[in-house]
């Protein structure tokens with residue numbers, strides 16, 4: 347078996363595009379459709395690729411783009427978003443991914459970005475590189491015939507059925523308002539919007555093209571299909587800025603005639619179950635990670651978001667893969683953090699992964715401590731740290747990449 351010594355990592359060029367596509371198709375076990383070609387490369391240009399090359403053959407790939415992501419406190423952080431990670435099946439498990447990530451991290455460091463994020467194919471790969479699950483989502487299925495709304499659930503109406511072509515500007519405007527107040531949600535690039543509105547065949551997987559429900563403060567995009575003798579409405583994306591928009595959209599979706607099941611992915615704290623007389627109607631089919639995050643620069647990342655309580659502490663951050671760790675003094679007043687390296691003794695100690703997990707508010711520090719992933723002697727110090735990092739709302743991913 348060859349080693350990584352015969353492999354070098356370099357930046358991608360347009361001449362590499364076909365080989366990169368083939369590598370990704372083999373890695374992910376799919377084929378891009380011919381109707382996607384004009385969108386491919388728009389969000390993640392090949393010039394941002396890193397390729398691992400053996401001789402004249404591309405055997406590994408990553409690509410990135412700088413993303414603007416909302417953080418707790420409705421501020422934003424600039425992050426490196428990595429995608430398209432694949433190593434040839436002929437070259438797996440000989441350290442090519444590790445080499446690509448070293449190069450990827452060096453590039454992110456040179457770009458001065460405090461955070462790296464991605465969505466992961468498997469949960470076992472990226473912890474070793476300092477990443478942690480940063481945003482979770484819940485997949486649900488609702489048997490519409492069992493749906494009954496509580497008497498307290500509003501019925502505000504105001505929803506219209508639209509065509510996708512006619513809704514582009516309003517959907518983009520609503521998403522932009524939603525994204526700026528939702529931790530974990532990223533600004534969506536034009537190319538990504540174009541891909542969504544093109545509604546390509548691969549995304550449909552045998553279902554219809556997208557139906558659009560519009561409200562002044564929300565929208566729902568869904569498809570219809572028939573599987574195992576059941577008529578299904580699958581919500582591709584639902585964004586609601588207000589409780590009224592949320593209730594109005596769900597009333598239409600759950601009232602759809604000739605539909606047995608409505609499927610959707612919702613935030614961890616979505617109030618949907620509370621609108622119904624029987625909360626069991628909202629059947630959880632999967633709970634999983636969407637965004638993973640890694641802190642690249644501890645002071646820059648921790649001062650980008652806001653906090654819920656004042657804090658004076660010293661944290662020891664362990665980062666064996668990149669050496670971005672050390673001891674840091676963290677002082678928070680009125681939600682705003684100051685953070686700098688210190689020689690003072692730490693009060694809490696953890697791997698850098700933990701900061702990625704806490705960053706957008708998906709997890710509690712007390713839960714990491716219960717799992718022995720935060721070391722702290724004084725329970726009051728943990729309570730104070732937990733109170734500062736806890737957020738009002740569960741984070742949500744804006745668009746998958």
Ligand SMILES: CC(C)(COP(=O)(O)OP(=O)(O)OC[C@H]1O[C@@H](n2cnc3c(N)ncnc32)[C@H](O)[C@@H]1OP(=O)(O)O)[C@@H](O)C(=O)NCCC(=O)NCCS
Nearest residue numbers: 373431432433438439440441442443444466467470471474
């Ligand atoms: C996942 C993938 C990129 C790994 O590439 P690779 O070059 O084989 O990985 P490496 O040899 O550099 O492995 C680095 C480390 O990760 C581990 N690892 C790699 N892939 C793993 C997996 N799927 N599950 C668990 N561990 C994995 C290796 O065992 C190795 O561990 P160690 O060095 O800490 O002992 C490659 O198998 C692939 O392309 N898979 C299909 C597409 C995919 O899933 N891409 C990832 C998208 S997020």
